[in-house]
Amino acid sequence: MLLELKKVFLVENEALKAEYELDLHDMDFNGTKPLKTPIKVKANAVNRAGVVNLAVSAGFDYSAPCDRCGEETITSFCYSFNHTLVQSLAGENEGDYIETPDFTLDLDELVTTDILLELPLKHLCREDCKGLCPKCGKNLNLGECGCDLREVDPRLEALKNLL
């Protein structure tokens, strides 16, 4: 969605709200396409004392296999972002400033970039996911498999044989 912000830039206290759904189901992240359902985007641009502020919220479900056990897991996120919009950066290179020389802003691109920077690199079905047994591959969240996973020190083993 393109935001036409000319009026907001030119008139103090002027505001522009937008609410829409952004489809990113084809976007690749960490080798999966986790954004299967549309992102619910809300944006609010306000001119306060001549400075245009943009507040964006993005709510979405992130679905990907758990990093430890491989179980498909959906987590809901709601991110909020704030940016200051300027017509020209004029040497200001702070990350939160966004240049909008022709008063239009590509909101899709902005939301996509913001989300990509925030997405978790670790994705677990639950905090204490037990993962898979390294021996038999059983999902240990579903119960113990009975494998003996104690590390055997070969030196101790040799000693045991001597005794």
Ligand SMILES: [Zn+2]
């Ligand atoms: Zn898991």
Ligand SMILES: [Zn+2]
């Ligand atoms: Zn096992």
